[in-house]
Amino acid sequence: MANRWKGPLVRMDECRWRIPESYKPGMRVPGVIYADESLLEAIVRDQAPEQVANVACLPGIVGASLAMPDIHWGYGFPIGGVAATEIAAGGVISPGGVGYDINCGVRLIRTELQADEVRSRLRELVDALYRAVPTGVGSTGRLRLDANGLKQVLAKGAQWAVEQGFGWPEDVEYCEERGAMADADPEAVSSRALKRGSDQLGTMGSGNHFLELSLVEEIYDQRAAAAFGLEKGQLVIQIHTGSRGLGHQVCTDFLQVMGRAVRKYGIELPDRQLACAPLDSPEGRDYFGAMAAAANYAWANRQVLTHRVREALSQFFGTRAQRLGLELIYDVAHNIAKIEEHSVNGKRLRTCVHRKGATRSFGPGHPVLPEKYREVGQPVLVPGDMGTNSYVLAGTQKAMAETFGSTCHGAGRLLSRAAAKRSLRGSEVRRSLEREGIIVRAGSDAGIAEEAPDAYKDVTAVVEVTHRAGISRKVAKLRPMGVIKG
């Protein structure tokens, strides 16, 4: 049902295309899309560029409405969209700029194991992890929390999990925001959202969420790889999930609140899904507090899952997790809004940066980065789709200057889920992956087809554009060995 987008695109340089501010009434800044010619061809096949232009209409937006090369058509914001609003100038926060899966994100765990050491027992290892990690729609975990317990999770994030024994004290150091946004306001989270979150902590959920055992196949930047603790041939583990039903409910609740706020503050928008309120308003502050609380739930969730993975591997190999070197490399959020300072036209501004399907890419020297990474930039984790490579990148100064410290988040969907399922049968996808030596465990074959590699853009092409554009730098390529799909 998607029509080809026919608006104007002006080439700025090798990897950037501008949608001029004059394209439609209401645009306050231009749109800028990061892509090469072949990715751009896929991008204009649907209305994602129109959404970039729509986001440029948000009150208080500064710089440009940005789109990363993995951009695809979302609702309201495009997936792969980045927008910063100036808080002091009435800049807005929009739940549509974060999405339903608040703080959907990725973490990467290193090991002291060589991939070759586990190859002969790979299937058993994947099965052991599958048993340890609850997956699928509405999956519930072993933890049951009452409202008070949950509010602790919402306030303290990954730190809560560590205090309960789910992890090591140093883990929080290697999460964005140290695994908890300080502005979280558990009281702004509805009782319905709490109810949905009460039994889902420590679960992966479904959709494109996954746990993956990967091999470090190639190193591009030796110095950064060494700082991250990565070397060729090593086995590493990725966890991709978010805030589950609690986050979905926070988004649903606040889209209603923001719908009313739009009328109250007289905000004109081209798309209702962009509903928003000034961050410095009761509605804006409440949403930010609730979103931050949901983000903290997601960090706690990935932390509990990390503990389950450590337990399972420790049992499988009959040794302590510490001896296996199962250290957290980093944990990134790719659906989130944050208050950050950025330079815009030579002025330092306090902004609300929305990253919807985009990853923070803070460069070397940034004070919020862990000491270990301060010279090379933050690790940026870019998962591929099931069966293709993932990448570890490093943040750059150029991202600080051009993209509010942001880069891509993944491969970007190419086929609709229905089209993917029609053209690809889950069982065939599974067999073809197994021929390549990749073991897949999933609740349903239909789910495998929806998330099959051919449904996505080539992650390598996406990453290459960010590397050439300089908004992140290639550090290592990971190749999947075993995938547990949510």
Added chain:
Amino acid sequence: MNPRVTIIEHTADVGIEVEAESVEELFEVAAAAMFGLMYPRLPDAPTEERLVRVEGEEPVELLVNWLNELLYLAEAEGLVFGRFEVRVVRDVALRARAWGVRAEDMDPPVREIKAATYHMLRLEKVPGGHVARIIFDL
């Protein structure tokens, strides 16, 4: 107008277009279609019944709130609904009954729907009935 549902494709998500003679029927058909996207075979011998009350500031918001209320009930209480009876009051409020079964008595769903969105949302009166379009976030 006989009730009709068409599944529509969207790059990241999936949606439905629904036609029905009355608004009430349209809401019922939309709800069944939404659960049908998650569970290809809907429950036919319900063991659970829930009363649902929903409000919205305008009819389209009522439609979105109705579907999101059902998603909430389904997840919070572990239910799968398959049959609905809706009574719309003054365009902006509804009372309904929903029948279904416990989720553990069903095969696992083929996909998760996070929410009904406002994206490309449509609810209109047309000659002979009503039509609606809803895109779901998966």
